[in-house]
Amino acid sequence: MRIRFRRGDDRGSLPMALLLTLVGVSLAALLLPMVVTQVNATRFDTRRVNALNAAHAGLQAALGQIRDVPERTECKPIINLLGLITVGGCSLIGVGLLGIGIDLVVFNKPNGLPCSPVSGSVGPGSTATYSATIRYLPDDPRRHDDAWIQQNDWCKTRDSSVSVAYALVKSQGTDQGRSRTLEATYMFETPHRNSDSGGLIDVSVLNNAQCMAAPSNAPGPGALLRMANCAAGNARQTFSYNEDLTIRLDGSPGMCLTAGQAGSNVTFQPCTSPPGPGQQWTLNDKGAFEGVTNGLRPTGLCFDLAGSLVVLSVGACGGVSLGWHAPPDGRPFRDIRER
Numbered sequence: 001m002r003i004r005f006r007r008g009d010d011r012g013s014l015p016m017a018l019l020l021t022l023v024g025v026s027l028a029a030l031l032l033p034m035v036v037t038q039v040n041a042t043r044f045d046t047r048r049v050n051a052l053n054a055a056h057a058g059l060q061a062a063l064g065q066i067r068d069v070p071e072r073t074e075c076k077p078i079i080n081l082l083g084l085i086t087v088g089g090c091s092l093i094g095v096g097l098l099g100i101g102i103d104l105v106v107f108n109k110p111n112g113l114p115c116s117p118v119s120g121s122v123g124p125g126s127t128a129t130y131s132a133t134i135r136y137l138p139d140d141p142r143r144h145d146d147a148w149i150q151q152n153d154w155c156k157t158r159d160s161s162v163s164v165a166y167a168l169v170k171s172q173g174t175d176q177g178r179s180r181t182l183e184a185t186y187m188f189e190t191p192h193r194n195s196d197s198g199g200l201i202d203v204s205v206l207n208n209a210q211c212m213a214a215p216s217n218a219p220g221p222g223a224l225l226r227m228a229n230c231a232a233g234n235a236r237q238t239f240s241y242n243e244d245l246t247i248r249l250d251g252s253p254g255m256c257l258t259a260g261q262a263g264s265n266v267t268f269q270p271c272t273s274p275p276g277p278g279q280q281w282t283l284n285d286k287g288a289f290e291g292v293t294n295g296l297r298p299t300g301l302c303f304d305l306a307g308s309l310v311v312l313s314v315g316a317c318g319g320v321s322l323g324w325h326a327p328p329d330g331r332p333f334r335d336i337r338e339r
Contacts, residue, residue, distance in 0.1 A: 047178035050128040054173025055182040057122050058130030059336065062169045065114045066134065066186060113164070115155035122173075132171035141168045141185060164188065170339065181339040200230055201239050201247070202325050203305070212257075212310070213237045214249050214268060225257055225266040225310045245280040245292060246271055257281065259291070259312045262301055266310040288317050289324050 119131040135141075136154035150156075154164050167186040172179055201212040213228040214236045231237060238250040239257075247257040248271055258269035260278045271279065281289045282298065291299035291312070303324065304313035 047175045048180060050122075050126070050175035051173040051178050051180040052182075054122050054128035054130040054175060055171045055180050056173070057120075058118065058132035058171030058173060059169055059182060059184050061120060061130065062118045062132040062134055062171065063186065065118050066167055066169075113154065128173060128175040130171055130173045132169055135168040135170075136164045137166045137168060138164060140166055140187075182336055183339050184336045199239070200232060200237055200325075201241070202230055203227070211237045212239060214252070214255075218252050219249065219255055219268040221255075221267075221269050223255075223268045225268065227305060227308050227310065241281075241283070244273075244275050245282060246275050247281055247289075259301075262312050262314055264312055265306075266303065266312065283324060284317075287324055290317050 113136055114134065115136075117131055117133050120129065122128040122130065134155070135149060137149060137152050138154075139152075141149050144152075149168060165188055167188070168183065169186060170181065170183045172181045203210055210227045211230040213226050213234075215223050215226060217235045228237065235251045236249075240248050240250055242248060249255050249268065252268070254271040255268040256271040256275070256279050257266050258276070258278045259266040269276070269279070277293070278291060280292045280294075281303075282292050284290055284298075289303040291301045293299060298317075300314055300317055301312040302314075302316035303310050304316035305311075
C-alpha cells in the first residue's frame with residue numbers, strides 16, 4: 001500500500017512564521033524603550049538618594065568643623081559711661097542676651113571660626129561627594145532674606161564687634177551628575193532652648209530610649225531623678241524647660257531639678273523665684289545640660305548617668321557628651337530643609 005502526501009499540507013506555514021516573527025519584533029521594539037526608561041529612572045533615583053545622603057554627610061562634616069573651634073572663654077563685661085558693654089583682653093565674637101543677665105561668649109583666637117568650604121567623599125568606593133559652606137550670622141537666618149545673609153556673613157565682614165549667634169550651613173551632595181542641596185541652621189550657645197509646653201527629656205547614646213523620670217507624680221523634696229524607658233504622656237516623665245533655665249516636673253507642686261556639688265545626685269526640690277542655687281541648667285551646643293549661676297556663669301558641672309540615677313559630673317561637659325534632647329527639640333541643627 002502506497003501513502004501519498006498532498007502537496008498542500010504545509011501551505012501557509014511560512015507566512016505564519018513571518019507574521020509571528022514580525023509580531024515578536026514589534027513587541028520587543030515597543031518594550032525596549034519602556035525597559036530602558038525604567039532602568040534609567042531607577043539609576044536616576046539611586047543617584048538622587050546617594051546625593052541626598054552625601055548632602056547629609058556634608059552637614060555632619062560642617063558640624064564637626066564648627067565644634068572643633070578653639071575653646072571658648074568668658075570675659076568680664078565692663079559698662080562704660082556711654083552704657084556700652086566692652087570686653088577687655090578678649091576678642092569678642094559672641095554676645096547673647098539671656099532672660100536674666102548677659103552671657104559673653106568669646107573665642108581665644110579671633111580667626112577660630114572655620115570659613116573655608118568643607119568637602120569630601122562619602123566613603124571608600126563611593127562616587128558620591130559633598131561640599132558644604134558655612135556662614136556665621138548675628139540673627140536667625142530664617143527671619144531674613146538672602147541679601148541680608150550675604151551682607152551679614154561674618155566670614156566676609158570679619159567684624160570682631162559683631163555678635164555671632166547662628167551658623168547657616170548649606171551642603172550640596174553629588175553623585176554621577178545628580179545633586180541635592182540641604183540647608184540647616186546651627187545655634188551657638190543655646191541655653192534658652194526651652195519649652196513651656198512640657199515633654200520628654202531623653203538621652204541619645206543609650207541603645208534603648210531612656211528619659212528623665214520622677215519616682216512619682218508628685219515627688220517630695222529630695223526625691224532622686226531617675227532614668228526610665230521613655231513613655232510619652234507619662235506624668236512622671238513630662239518636664240518643662242523654662243525661660244529662667246529651670247527644669248520643672250509638669251503636674252507637680254512646683255518641683256524643679258536641683259543639684260550642687262560634683263558627684264551629687266540630681267534631686268527634686270521646690271522651685272524658687274528667682275531660681276535657687278543649683279536649679280538653672282543650660283543645654284549647650286554639645287548637647288549637655290550644664291549648671292549655671294545667676295543665669296550667666298557656667299559651673300562646669302553637667303548631668304551624667306550613674307546607673308539609673310542622674311548625677312553631676314565634670315567630664316560630662318566635654319566634647320563627648322550624652323546628648324540630651326529637651327522638649328521640643330535639643331538636636332544640633334534647629335532645622336534641615338532642602339533647597
